[in-house]
Amino acid sequence: MSAALVVVLAAMLATSAAAQDAPPEAAHADHAEHPHGGHEHGEDMGGMEMNAQRTVMNQNTDRLPRDCTAISQDVNLTVHAGKAYAAAFPGTMYAYDAHEWDVPACARVTVSLVNDDHVRHQWMVHGLPRYLYPEGMFHLEVSGKSQGSGTFIVPSAKKTYLVHCDVPQHAEKGMKAQLKVAGGDGDLPSIPGISAPVEPDAYSTRWDAGAIALAAVAGLAGLVLSLAALRR
């Protein structure tokens, strides 16, 4: 290999590495939205806590659902989220490491979400009582490789709650799960490894910045190598 070729390849690899190490777009959002400073390490506003990397919405550690006389049990769930977990489920691109959890009636549930990817992932549960949780929702979000946790209290009824990631296309691509309380009231559709989709998903490649950069580097490297081979 000529010295020039080595330099070109090294430059391309460096550019690619820099692109992948770039912080997520949310990294400076906190400062942008709070130009007057705010707190460096996040803000606690009632049930909402935010910082650059994680968001917890509608946290509830002490208000009991009307049908509960006491917290029955403290349950800790550690949930991993990432592309790697999708490998077990053909046709998916994103997944959690588990797609079903069962907790006792009136349990206080603390979820620790570990994001193994560089993108944003969420663990959102729907259908909770609206007098305790606005929109009936508890929401945990972690941006980039990090983790965050939040707590909510479930009612007593046997019910199956939908859990998903609300980042566009993530639920459709496999980030969908169910939380059963007291055994639940059946399975939801399209839960990876648990139930069949209502409509099979159409598969397509997701061209994010990383994939485009990788394809560009591979294409350029191929071109440079073939030109080099022709010159010999």
Ligand SMILES: [Cu+2]
């Ligand atoms: Cu996601």
